[in-house]
Amino acid sequence: MAMEQGGQDALLLRLNDFLAQQMGLHFPAGRRIDLLRGLKAAAREFGMPDAEACMQWLLSTPLDRQRIETLACHLTVGETYFFRDPKTLDALQMHILPALIQSRRQHGQTLRIWSAGCSTGEEAYSLAILVQRMIPDFKQWRITILGTDINPRALAKAESGSYGEWSFRNAPDWLKNSYFRATDNGRYEIIASVREMVTFAYLNLTENTYPSLANNTHAVDIIFCRNVLMYFEPALATQVLHRHSLSLADGGWLVTSPTEASQAMPETLEIVNFPGAILYRKNASGRVRQPASPEQIVFSPAAVTQRTMPQPAAIVVNKAPPKPPGYQQALALYRQGHYHEAAAQAETLLGNRQDRLQVLHLLARIHANQGELSKARQWCRQAIDADRLDPVGHYLLAVVLLEQGLADDGKQELKRTLYLDPDFALAHFALGNLCRQQGSSKDARKHFDNALLSLAAQPTEELLPEAEGLTAGRLAEIIQTLRKQEESA
Ligand SMILES: C[S@@+](CC[C@H](N)C(=O)[O-])C[C@H]1O[C@@H](n2cnc3c(N)ncnc32)[C@H](O)[C@@H]1O
Numbered sequence: 380m381a382m383e384q385g386g387q388d389a390l391l392l393r394l395n396d397f398l399a400q401q402m403g404l405h406f407p408a409g410r411r412i413d414l415l416r417g418l419k420a421a422a423r424e425f426g427m428p429d430a431e432a433c434m435q436w437l438l439s440t441p442l443d444r445q446r447i448e449t450l451a452c453h454l455t456v457g458e459t460y461f462f463r464d465p466k467t468l469d470a471l472q473m474h475i476l477p478a479l480i481q482s483r484r485q486h487g488q489t490l491r492i493w494s495a496g497c498s499t500g501e502e503a504y505s506l507a508i509l510v511q512r513m514i515p516d517f518k519q520w521r522i523t524i525l526g527t528d529i530n531p532r533a534l535a536k537a538e539s540g541s542y543g544e545w546s547f548r549n550a551p552d553w554l555k556n557s558y559f560r561a562t563d564n565g566r567y568e569i570i571a572s573v574r575e576m577v578t579f580a581y582l583n584l585t586e587n588t589y590p591s592l593a594n595n596t597h598a599v600d601i602i603f604c605r606n607v608l609m610y611f612e613p614a615l616a617t618q619v620l621h622r623h624s625l626s627l628a629d630g631g632w633l634v635t636s637p638t639e640a641s642q643a644m645p646e647t648l649e650i651v652n653f654p655g656a657i658l659y660r661k662n663a664s665g666r667v668r669q670p671a672s673p674e675q676i677v678f679s680p681a682a683v684t685q686r687t688m689p690q691p692a693a694i695v696v697n698k699a700p701p702k703p704p705g706y707q708q709a710l711a712l713y714r715q716g717h718y719h720e721a722a723a724q725a726e727t728l729l730g731n732r733q734d735r736l737q738v739l740h741l742l743a744r745i746h747a748n749q750g751e752l753s754k755a756r757q758w759c760r761q762a763i764d765a766d767r768l769d770p771v772g773h774y775l776l777a778v779v780l781l782e783q784g785l786a787d788d789g790k791q792e793l794k795r796t797l798y799l800d801p802d803f804a805l806a807h808f809a810l811g812n813l814c815r816q817q818g819s820s821k822d823a824r825k826h827f828d829n830a831l832l833s834l835a836a837q838p839t840e841e842l843l844p845e846a847e848g849l850t851a852g853r854l855a856e857i858i859q860t861l862r863k864q865e866e867s868a
Pocket residue numbers: 402403404451455456457458459460463495496497498499502527528529530533582583584585604605606607
């Protein structure tokens with residue numbers, strides 16, 4: 380019996396490490412009992428006789444998305460409610476948003492917010508409501524509010540927008556009356572104008588899939604990642620924070636909860652103290668600066684734009700031409716989020732006429748990822764001028780045009796891309812998203828099918844060239860999910 384117990388403990392420890400690696404989740408000794416309870420429930424769902432058999436089975440192969448999703452439903456803590464942390468929301472309402480809105484009112488009328496680890500959506504909707512209250516003409520703006528989570532059941536509830544009393548336990552009085560409709564079953568349904576502002580999507584924060592234009596996690600103004608990393612293995616939490624800093628636009632904000640604020644923060648994020656709240660701001664130069672006070676907040680007028688559906692920016696290059704010397708260095712700087720240095724390095728390479736094209740693509744991406752869309756567009760034009768038959772230049776231009784809200788021009792460029800390379804999966808995908816946004820389900824499905832056909836020709840684990848960690852298999856999964864939604868639309 381003692382042996383059996385010892386065997387199970389050892390298995391549990393191995394599984395704990397395994398889950399930390401694959402999902403970030405870490406169960407310290409005091410929470411091992413929760414791990415076992417969750418595993419028992421997961422075992423039933425997987426059709427396994429008991430938790431032990433389930434652990435053996437899970438440890439035998441790498442986790443695929445389906446297993447991760449099922450485990451997430453049983454092992455994550457989804458506790459959340461509307462207006463959860465009033466002090467942080469005050470900081471947002473009184474300091475951060477007024478300055479951001481004032482700056483953007485003159486430059487593009489755009490705003491991008493990401494609730495990472497959004498659970499059943501209360502945080503993302505709270506932010507949407509706050510934004511609506513602060514921007515009376517919000518319908519004229521291009522506002523992205525993205526909620527992502529690893530737990531598909533939580534996401535489905537978020538999508539439904541229907542909540543019980545418990546979700547309002549900290550909410551101000553006006554919330555229910557102004558933004559919800561009471562339904563016959565004693566629940567409350569969020570009003571359409573708020574519901575429409577928020578997009579929900581699956582995203583495992585431990586995977587290297589962000590920042591990326593493919594899932595709308597680039598050039599974000601404000602990232603909320605609260606009460607998520609406290610359950611993470613510390614080294615993985617640090618990696619997530621680093622990637623968040625890459626996802627932020629210059630001057631963008633990261634909001635964690637107080638316990639998570641003690642995690643090792645990337646050097647590019649500086650602390651800003653507000654009454655009762657500590658927030659992090661990405662400094663434009665990427666250099667560490669002294670803590671700033673709220674009065675010092677000034678926003679650069681970065682033209683960051685909205686898309687309600689994910690759009691890809693990744694480039695598929697079928698036959699990779701030789702790279703100019705120094706290119707890898709610029710690419711590495713870009714991938715580390717040192718955009719200014721990456722751009723400076725890339726510009727020094729432009730003299731190399733033979734390989735100019737790739738450098739121009741890289742420059743376009745560097746600027747697009749920072750939300751500097753006019754500059755990105757200029758580099759795309761230069762790439763197209765350098766080689767009119769190059770599909771990548773047309774594709775990148777399409778992405779930038781779509782970001783700028785120029786749907787017709789963007790569509791033209793996507794068609795040009797596919798004329799030059801009919802297997803350009805990301806161009807099919809972008810067209811599908813565009814049709815979806817425009818309410819044309821049938822066309823969306825057709826484009827998604829074409830994208831899936833192109834992707835089927837590539838090994839699942841193959842990284843789409845230059846696609847910021849997105850594999851052919853991962854993109855196919857994203858597309859399949861969207862396609863299913865279109866079928867039931
Ligand atoms: C306690 S809830 C936080 C909800 C909300 N942010 C708040 O503060 O009210 C934590 C959420 O993090 C999600 N989560 C845990 N691990 C994750 C991962 N690896 N990637 C994405 N989300 C994850 C869980 O599924 C859960 O919904």
